[in-house]
Amino acid sequence: xxxxxxxxxxxxxxxxxxxxxxxxxxxxxxxxxxxxxxxxxxxxxxxxxxxxxxxxxxxxxxxxxxxxxxxxxxxxxxxxxxxxxxxxxxxxxxxxxxxxxxxxxxxxxxxxxxxxxxxxxxxxxxxxxxxxxxxxxxxxxxxxxxxxxxxxxxxxxxxxxxxxxxxxxxxxxxxxxxxxxxxxxxxxxxxxxxxxxxxxxxxxxxxxxxxxxxxxxxxxxxxxxxxxxxxxxxxxxxxxxxxxxxxxxxxxx
Numbered sequence: 001x002x003x004x005x006x007x008x009x010x011x012x013x014x015x016x017x018x019x020x021x022x023x024x025x026x027x028x029x030x031x032x033x034x035x036x037x038x039x040x041x042x043x044x045x046x047x048x049x050x051x052x053x054x055x056x057x058x059x060x061x062x063x064x065x066x067x068x069x070x071x072x073x074x075x076x077x078x079x080x081x082x083x084x085x086x087x088x089x090x091x092x093x094x095x096x097x098x099x100x101x102x103x104x105x106x107x108x109x110x111x112x113x114x115x116x117x118x119x120x121x122x123x124x125x126x127x128x129x130x131x132x133x134x135x136x137x138x139x140x141x142x143x144x145x146x147x148x149x150x151x152x153x154x155x156x157x158x159x160x161x162x163x164x165x166x167x168x169x170x171x172x173x174x175x176x177x178x179x180x181x182x183x184x185x186x187x188x189x190x191x192x193x194x195x196x197x198x199x200x201x202x203x204x205x206x207x208x209x210x211x212x213x214x215x216x217x218x219x220x221x222x223x224x225x226x227x228x229x230x231x232x233x234x235x236x237x238x239x240x241x242x243x244x245x246x247x248x249x250x251x252x253x
Contacts, residue, residue, distance in 0.1 A: 028245045035245050036113065036169050037201060039238045043160060043174040044205050046231040046238075048212020049219070050128075053227035054091075054153055056220055058146055061087035063153035064161070064175045066095055090147055091154035098124075098158020102166070111168045113242045120163045121239040127156040128232035136225035153228075160235070171202050180205050 028035050047064045054063040061084060062068040069088040076083035105120050131152050135141065141149060157175060164174040171180050184202040185191055219227035 025244050028241070029247050032112075032245045035241065036167055037172065039242050040164055040167065040169045040172040040174050041201070041204050041208055042234055042238050043164065044172060044177075045208040045212040045215075046234040047157065047160075047175050048209040048214075049216035049227050049231050049234075050153060050157065050212075052213040052216025053220060053224055054150070056217060057224040058150050059084045059087050061091050061150050063091050063095070063150060064157035066092060067176060067178065069095075086147055087150050090151045094151040094154025095158035095161070098155035098160075099162035099165075100158075101155075102159045102162025106163060106166045109166065111166060113167060113245050115243075115246065117163055117167065118239055118243040118246075120159050121235060121242065124156045124159045124163075125232055125235040125239055127152055127159075128228055128235060131156075132225050132228040132232055135228060136223070139223070171198060172205050177206050177209055 051062050051064045054061055060072065062072070069092050072083055073085065073088040073092065075081070076085045076088065101123075102120050106114070106116050109116055131149055134145070134149065138145060161173060161175045164172070171183055173179070180202045184199060184206070188199070215230065216227045219230060
């Protein structure tokens with residue numbers, strides 16, 4: 001018998017390229033915990049960018065760090081130093097709303113990445129992209145638009161934080177590092193000298209949110225839109241990479 005001729009284009013190289021995405025998925029799934037940690041650290045960097053551009057360009061408002069916002073709001077209510085009230089209040093309301101949306105979306109899911117996690121992170125990226133487009137088109141927005149932007153960024157960061165909380169990556173919430181610093185010090189040789197001290201991820205979270213803030217401040221030399229764009233691109237990349245870690249056993253629809 002004559003060997004069956006290969007179909008046009010059915011070469012070993014082509015088959016290898018066809019199988020490559022599957023092998024990438026396999027590698028991501030077999031190292032799922034490490035991948036999720038890395039992705040949450042990337043979002044921590046992104047948070048630093050967003051908080052820097054928000055604080056410096058939106059009249060001293062944090063859109064991710066709600067501890068800072070509550071403190072600013074408390075001082076502003078006494079009229080101290082002309083601090084803003086509307087911005088921090090709207091960011092706080094937006095953040096709570098975003099976290100509630102995330103909590104409702106992933107309710108009933110087991111801890112870990114699922115299609116619903118992808119959907120919420122995707123929505124977060126979409127909000128960031130929309131804000132970047134508006135900021136790029138308007139330049140310095142008037143106050144009503146700036147307040148809408150503040151609220152939108154608060155919603156996006158709330159959705160990110162709520163979903164990250166569900167993923168349950170220890171010591172990496174993506175939006176705050178106060179508890180991370182407390183754990184770093186308490187479990188160090190200066191404190192309780194914990195035998196299993198995940199200092200690398202804790203130091204990484206602190207360094208990355210600081211680095212993100214530096215990058216965010218630098219992007220303002222070009223425009224507010226650039227910092228938000230950086231965060232949007234990073235969130236999109238995290239969403240895609242995280243989705244690839246979903247196994248059949250995790251697919252809850």
